[in-house]
Amino acid sequence: MQMVKKKICFIANPISGSRKSQNINRRFLEKHLDMQKYDFDIMHTRHKGHGMELARDAMANGFDVITAVGGDGTVSEIGSVMIGSDKTMAIIPTGSGNGFSRDLGIPMKLQGALDVINGGKVRTVDTGKIRSQSPGNDGEWTPFLSNAGIGFDAYMSDKFDKLEKRGLWSYIKAIWQEYWSYEMHEYRLVVDGKEVTRESWLITFANATQYGNNATIAPHALLDDGLFDVCIVTKFPNWKLPMMLYRFFNRSIDKSGYLEVIRGKSIQVYKDLSYAQIDGDFISLNKNIEVEIEPLSLNVVVPK
Known part of the structure; x- marks a missing residue:
């Protein structure tokens, strides 16, 4: 046949x-x-x-x-x-x-x-979606696959997009140049109904483990568990920046002492935000944001 x-x-x-x-x-x-x-x-x-x-x-x-x-x-x-x-x-x-x-x-x-x-075989994985929220005016949902983020990673996504030369060392150089002038912010988050307030360098809503180039923000994230790893990088001494970069690339950022992970399906962030990143792309926002998981929503061919 x-x-x-x-x-x-x-x-x-x-x-x-x-x-x-x-x-x-x-x-x-x-x-x-x-x-x-x-x-x-x-x-x-x-x-x-x-x-x-x-x-x-x-x-x-x-x-x-x-x-x-x-x-x-x-x-x-x-x-x-x-x-x-x-x-x-x-x-x-x-x-x-x-x-x-x-x-x-x-x-x-x-x-x-x-x-x-x-x-290969077909695997069904989770995806995410993000939108702005302001009083009486919720924005349209924007989907993403790997991660979305606010703070320094979102700030750098705009800088990366303007680089003449792409690649790992270009990214590391850009991070090193921009880090010293970036100011941390305080964020109020509600994760599955539980409220937390954190001063943070960045917050990533991780469906997958990494940004790219093996820069791993969420070493234990799973693509099919129906949850985000909400990764909150807190304040660390400037002299530890080389160590933090090293840990990003050897999948040990969770052992740095400066990463808090909260798992959840639905997150609201209350902060006057004007931008974020989704899968590494810079997007404009208006005020607060809402992020939600879409469980088992995308079929992908993967190795057997």
Whole structure:
């Protein structure tokens, strides 16, 4: 009995961090994709937000698997419109951070990632959503996959976006330059009905463990437990900044003595906020925010 082929499309960002997505062309796929399993098409993004448009079109046109070929921004755009659908997302990571892909165990090399698409399994994971709240005027929900954050990580997401050169050392250099002038803030949070007030350097609502490049803010976060790890980095002496950066990258920030983790499904933050980050992208906000988990809402191809 002949196997019914699945329709798979590849949505590639040609200017993602490593530029490897430019190698995902028809010739490469005809050689390495399991052609007995898939019929494929390739599309390319042309501007910010275009991945969302292409993913919506692909779902409407009956594609079973939609593959994000790019970095965290491309993955977030495509995944965000697939939340709650019966379609499956695949990922070929070609960005500079690739946080969500690393958390899922997807190889960083093109051939390895394609091997997962050929022979992997489907895993259903949680996602999140965030919106502004002001009296009588709640904003629209914005979905995210890995994490959202306020404070220094949100501040730095805007700085990272303006860097001429991407990559780990460029990020570390930018953090070192900006850290000394950044002022901490006090935040009032309600996590699943429990109120806490903290002075914090940053607060990350972590669905996945890391920001990208293995910079790990929530070493024990799980993508399918129905909970955020609300990670609160408290004040630490300036001379400990190198140690904190080291611990971010060796998955031991929880042992620093300056990270508090509260787990929860629904969080409100009461603070005059003007910005945040979602999956590393800077977004504008208005006053208070609300963050909620969307349990088991996205299907993703992962290694067996």
